Amino acid sequence: MTGTYKVNKTIQEINNRIKEGKAAVVNAEEMVEIVRAEGKVNAAKAIDVVTTGTFSPMCSSGIFFNFGQVPPPIKASRVWLNNVPCYAGLAGVDAYIGVTEPSEDDPLNKVYPGRFAYGGGHVVEDLIAGKSVRLRAQAYGTDCYPRKAIEKDITLKDLFNVTMVNPRNCYQNYNCAVNMTSRTIYTYMGPIKPNLRNANFATAGQLSPLFNDPFLKTIGVGTRIFIAGAEGYVTGAGTQHVEKPQRNERGIPLTPAGTLMLQSGNVSDMDPRYFRGLSFTGYGCTASVGVGIPIPILNEEIAWCTGISDAEIQMPVKDYGHDYPNGINKVLAHVTFEELKSGSISINGEKIPTVPMTSHIISLEIANKLKDWITKGEFLLTEPVEKIESE
Template sequence: MRTIAEINAKIQAGRATVWTVDQVKAQAKELGIPEIANRVDVVTTGTFEAMEASGGMINLGPTDPPIKLRQCWLDGVPAYTGFGAVDLYIGAAKAVESPLETDMEERGGGQVIANLIAGKPVQLRATGQVTDCYPRASFETTITKDTINQFYLYNPRNLYQNFIVGVNGGERLLHTYLGPLQPQLGNAVYAHPGASAPLLNDPHLRLIGIGTRIFLGGGIGYVAWEGTQHFPLQKRLENQTPIGPAATLALIGDAKTMTPEWVRGCYFKHYGSSLMLGVGIPLPVLDERVIYHCAVQDEEVVAPVVDFSIPRRVRPTFGLVSYAQLKSGKIKIEGKTVRTAPLSSIYLGRQVAKELQAWIQTGKFLLTEPVAPLAMDRAFLPQNLWES
């Protein structure tokens, strides 16, 4: 048994042993769980994937004369202004505004956030509500991350514990949040990195809670709360991994310390903008159970294959497939061989885990005790039309 305080003391003394989760999985059979638990103090996990339920909170600072923001656009992308006078929030999935729908450009909030993090200038245009204390009616300027006060990411839903595989059994090409799905089961796209994903290696969120310090976009962030659509009651296999979308996290971190290597705007054709984000979570090895869960392999984790050609909330599925099958490049659906492709970057996810490993080994990053656990009893409530 170890405590986080004991692990932090070893980190500060330069004596902590830190492995990536891939190292644990590779050595689990040869060394065994007890031996790895005895050797290793921290396991690092990482992912790099599209996380459209993200956004940036910005405080501009007061203007002269002062303005009370009521409408605001950053490089043509609307930002929400229903806060204090010069506070605004821009969502990663918000689209650029254009007078004509056909003029919509392939960019949105994700690109604005990534540009600010990269130090690029962003054009701001705003209108205000004129009052006695805020007499200014409009404002235009150019901002960078160095000319604004606070700029932090607050992401309501990141890091699905597991997700789905998208296919298209229909007759026409579909443009989805997974990218293009070819007709007649022409391809299958999976958004999740599989067994290496941070939350799959702590299936009951025993180690991760409110206040957990993490790697977020190349800077330091924290778990702020459970994420939206958090559904820990999802059905699970015997190894306790969920068979579909389950737990999620809300994350927060100082965007001024983040880097363009780990925060990138992206756009899905005929769907919209998003944000590719690198997130890494350290798992303290408090006991052997930590390594037992970290040793889970792609062959032991499954996801449902969902048919997007049916435009309903509950779509038909073609059963469950393992991530080992998905990563082989092809799966079988009703006797047909279907090509597979990941939406997340498996390679860059591993690089996030290695970067976090280096931070801990050099004493740059210490672990935190959660201040409260995340709820594990949340039901998932859909919306239904009710007749009065």
């Protein structure tokens, strides 16, 4: 990265300092105070890496897996794990399970349609936790793949080449959901009570990865990350990535904008503390995924970006009762993340209690765990091999 900066570092130089045990590493909350007290130039001189973290519902998540052949071989056309359907339109014994897929025999859904208790996210959590799950597969049979069915109990250790691939994670800003109708609505943001009785919001604010690198100056294809307790990588822009969002004076998008596609290294290294299957009443199943991304402080511009505070992050408030289904882009107001964290916001003169969908405690824990890995020399930074566009 070039520019007329007073501070110019390279990722290689920072990695050398990490290897020598000399790198100055802080989490994103600590960096807010450092930039405020020292200014961006001195902060850039003093700090080498800022770690970020988020632990939030991420519906666009799942794992690819290969369950192995036993004679006679099978070309699976339908696959289930604990009666949760997987996508099997791949190769012989390859499949993908998404976290929002519900179990076909969920007893809660039989009594209350749409109120799933168990789904793909729970299957993945069970596998990461070392639990046994029931594999069932069917096939139509061919000369080279004559087997037509298989059923057995498996654990993560029985699967081959398991990889978490999340098409869209780490949203850069997101909606604060309210409901101005007279009935409760059930959404991926959780239940939203009628007549502005709650406001549900997501993201980790000043800890969130893409708030700390709003123009993706350091995050790109090949960036090494923390994902669910293991190492992983950014593989590209996530689905629904917005390259040119409207931004405030601090460079923060005013609506949902950037997203990242993520891939894990070794799923067996993951920790179920940082991957949790979830079920939202009336919406269905999903999962919370822990992600941490290191930001190398190459110059004072990046230092300034990582000094973003909750008070400078503006989030859009949307009515999920009237407007969201048919007017998805309509914004009632913008409120700061600091206001949301205070416990209430004011909309149209109404004081509304706020409800976080993201765990601040675990988000900070992830940032600190990544900080510890880097400080100990166990995690090196990577140079992106390709930029993800964000203007």
